[in-house]
Amino acid sequence: MEGLAPQPYTTADLERFVAEPDKRAGRTAFQRDRARVLHSAALRRLAGKTQVVDPGAGAFAVTDTSPRTRLTHSLECAQVGRELGAALGCDPDLVETACLAHDLGHPPFGHNGEQVLDEFAADCGGFEGNAQSLRLLTRIEPKRFAPSPDGPVSVGLNLTRAALDAATKYPWPRGGHPTEPASRKFGVYEDDLPVFAWVRLAAGAAAPDGPGTRTCFEAQVMDWSDDVAYSVHDVEDGLQAGHIDPRALRSAPERAEVFACALGRYAPPGADAAELDAALDRLLAQPWWPGRYDGSALDQARLKDAASQLIGRFCLAAETATRARHGTAPLTRYGAELVVPREQRLECAVLKAVADCWVMQRAAQARRRAEQRVVIGELAHTLLERAPEGLDPQFRALFEAAPDDRARCRAVVDQIASLTDAAATALHARLAA
Structure with a gap:
């Protein structure tokens, strides 16, 4: 039961x-x-x-x-x-x-x-x-x-x-x-x-002192798994799309750009460019690291192996370090803290920065993001002005039952957050027609 x-x-x-x-x-x-x-x-x-x-x-x-x-x-x-x-x-x-x-x-x-x-x-x-x-x-x-x-x-x-x-x-x-x-x-x-x-x-x-702002152990595992998955796979997608050239990671100017991005957004506290430089060198030195990518079947297989190796590297490091601190008993809820070695956090930060610099910050992406901001901004204001028109039945009911403007605004936000990219674009076009 x-x-x-x-x-x-x-x-x-x-x-x-x-x-x-x-x-x-x-x-x-x-x-x-x-x-x-x-x-x-x-x-x-x-x-x-x-x-x-x-x-x-x-x-x-x-x-x-x-x-x-x-x-x-x-x-x-x-x-x-x-x-x-x-x-x-x-x-x-x-x-x-x-x-x-x-x-x-x-x-x-x-x-x-x-x-x-x-x-x-x-x-x-x-x-x-x-x-x-x-x-x-x-x-x-x-x-x-x-x-x-x-x-x-x-x-x-x-x-x-x-x-x-x-x-x-x-x-x-x-x-x-x-x-x-x-x-x-x-x-x-x-x-x-x-x-x-x-x-x-x-x-x-x-938790003896109360939870405060602590996350439970399972949430810490989820958080690190999220970091591992998106840092590895965003780079994989970038390589497959042709936006990332593995050879550029050996060029000083390109590395400096990546490190600046990592220090501004992703690196652990107290990190510096020298630590990130060493982290990237550790990855480049691995025998499975993709030194090139041309889309051939062989290169696709090598890239998949590299992604698997990176995920294993990051997870095994966390498992080993956590066990070293807490022993072999089952670790759950508020009985332990996940330990991720600083070296792996730095390596993960470098991968995030690579995808950020060479995929997300591309000129075409910047233009598209600007267009998307217009779509969401105009959609939000139009829905609020014309609601309940444009709202799905579930959110229309929330809007009509809302006791004040604050709650009505939240109902509109709930509606927009539920939309897919294509649905948001289509609804914006319909309301703007």
Whole structure:
């Protein structure tokens, strides 16, 4: 029956916001969580949302290979996280659920759309993809409803407390970053603080000093798996698209550009160019590192092997270092911290910067991002002015039931965040006609 899960997960970890019976005996609570995310419409919509190259770009190399989307990234992140989590003693279904769910709240056009929505939503608490993911999991995605004096209220997928906690990368509201109060990164909107408090309730019992802004161990595994998957695969996509020339990584000017980007956005605290230089040299010295890429079958196979080697390198380093600190017992919830060696964090940062410099910062991409910002900005203002016209039935109902302008703005933001890139573009064109 449901409730069976490997120790040391507790009854509180397995609780759902609204209690419900299992439909089929023999499944664990975390297996049900995984199935709910896997079958959600929100996960399917990620197939139409930008990862690095927009999903409408089509074939982009000499082979008929398409760029990754948020969906394929999430599936790859889930595979990495499931294996790393299992090796460290986490419930693999729990970690996989967190990895599948971590990007559900991201809007059309990736971080580009996220920035525009954050500006538009300034008067109702802003926008952040991770906070939107929690909102989607606990409120927007229709799966379970709870009774209330005003009628049934959606509780989203009604996942277990541990699953929601594991999917929470930034466990604080806006302005609550533990070291950078001005950071745009946060994991919960003010409207969703009640369910967030419920999610973190068991964490208080698991952590002697209370959870504070700590992330649970499974969330740390998810976070590193996310970094590993997108740093490796974004470079793989860039090579296949012809935007990255492996030989340029041996050129001093190009390396300096990459290191400057890494220091500004990706490198761990206190890093310098010399450390990044050494990190890149370590990667270039590996026998499997792709020294060239021409799209041939042999080069495709070599590139796939390099991606596999990099993922193994990053995960094994974290597993070994974490075990060295915490021993061989199962590591779960608030009983341990994931240890990622600084060398691997630097190598990962270099890969992110390579993709950033040579894929995301291309002139064509800059022009496209500018067009996307116009689409999202105009769409948001038009929907708010003309609502409920243009809103889907679910969000129309939220808009019409909203008690004030702040809530009406949030309903519009929820609608836009749910759209794929193509749906946002089409709706903008229809409303502008």
